[in-house]
Amino acid sequence: MTFIEKLEARWEQTNSLLCVGLDPTLKRIPAHLQEHSEPIYQFCRAIVDATHDLVCAYKPQIAYFAGLTAEDQLQKTIDYIRYNYPHIPVILDSKRGDIGSTAEMYAAEAFDRYQAHAVTVNPYMGRDSAQPFLDRADKGTILLCRTSNPGAGDLQDLDVGGLPLYEKLAGMITNEWNTNNNCSLVVGATWPEQMARLREITGDMPFLVPGVGAQGGDVKALVEAGQRRDGKGLMINSSRGVIYAGNGYDFMDKAREVAIETRDLINQYRR
Numbered sequence: 575m576t577f578i579e580k581l582e583a584r585w586e587q588t589n590s591l592l593c594v595g596l597d598p599t600l601k602r603i604p605a606h607l608q609e610h611s612e613p614i615y616q617f618c619r620a621i622v623d624a625t626h627d628l629v630c631a632y633k634p635q636i637a638y639f640a641g642l643t644a645e646d647q648l649q650k651t652i653d654y655i656r657y658n659y660p661h662i663p664v665i666l667d668s669k670r671g672d673i674g675s676t677a678e679m680y681a682a683e684a685f686d687r688y689q690a691h692a693v694t695v696n697p698y699m700g701r702d703s704a705q706p707f708l709d710r711a712d713k714g715t716i717l718l719c720r721t722s723n724p725g726a727g728d729l730q731d732l733d734v735g736g737l738p739l740y741e742k743l744a745g746m747i748t749n750e751w752n753t754n755n756n757c758s759l760v761v762g763a764t765w766p767e768q769m770a771r772l773r774e775i776t777g778d779m780p781f782l783v784p785g786v787g788a789q790g791g792d793v794k795a796l797v798e799a800g801q802r803r804d805g806k807g808l809m810i811n812s813s814r815g816v817i818y819a820g821n822g823y824d825f826m827d828k829a830r831e832v833a834i835e836t837r838d839l840i841n842q843y844r845r
């Protein structure tokens with residue numbers, strides 16, 4: 575099964591567009607886990623157990639593990655999800671991109687080392703830098719297009735022959751790069767107007783949509799702008815908003831409560 579097939583099946587089975595982001599920091603995980611020899615893994619595993627029936631995907635962010643020399647705990651987290659919840663797609667958020675020979679190793683890192691189903695990729699070095707990811711037909715390549723951060727427009731909005739760069743990129747990906755039908759775009763929840771344009775340009779392409787919860791994206795506006803005609807098409811990511819909903823012994827219950835609220839809020843505005 576390809577990443578896109580897995581995602582489509584998951585949307586159908588769970589009726590959820592919520593993706594939970596795994597961005598663990600030692601400062602914010604519950605005190606009683608801090609003593610554990612693998613606190614990051616124990617925390618991620620507990621969040622997964624608390625939310626697994628509510629999500630269309632998980633998105634571990636590699637920097638939160640690598641920054642602590644805890645890649646082994648990233649590996650264990652991904653293995654845990656794949657073994658216990660095999661229907662849930664795992665997106666490795668590493669935003670890679672480099673010359674082709676190096677990008678090949680980044681693709682191996684995501685797909686062979688960590689066994690992720692999809693990876694985030696920065697396409698702004700051009701097609702050859704994304705090609706090693708695109709060539710993995712069974713895996714998902716999720717390309718940054720219009721990011722959620724306040725400075726997204728500094729470069730992504732630059733006019734290129736009458737179009738903003740991000741729209742030009744979306745057209746290129748849709749019409750030229752997506753030969754294996756394995757592309758998705760990152761579109762920030764904070765930019766519903768731009769998301770509506772991108773939905774027009776890309777047809778039914780899935781979007782990874784970070785920026786709800788901690789970054790304050792407007793769920794109603796983004797769902798109305800970004801959903802497909804079938805009411806699917808979005809992986810709406812919340813990391814801090816869900817995983818740090820509580821920090822005591824009841825942190826799993828609190829994370830579950832917020833995940834349910836977020837899923838239901840999203841569903842309120844779907845077709």
Ligand SMILES: O=C(O)c1cc(=O)[nH]c(=O)n1[C@@H]1O[C@H](COP(=O)(O)O)[C@@H](O)[C@H]1O
Pocket residue numbers: 595597635667669694720721722723760761762784785786787788789811812813814815
């Ligand atoms: O590719 C991403 O996931 C991403 C792209 C983007 O434009 N904005 C963005 O916030 N992200 C990631 O999405 C997550 C957002 O986290 P919260 O703001 O805590 O929900 C972080 O892991 C970011 O690195």
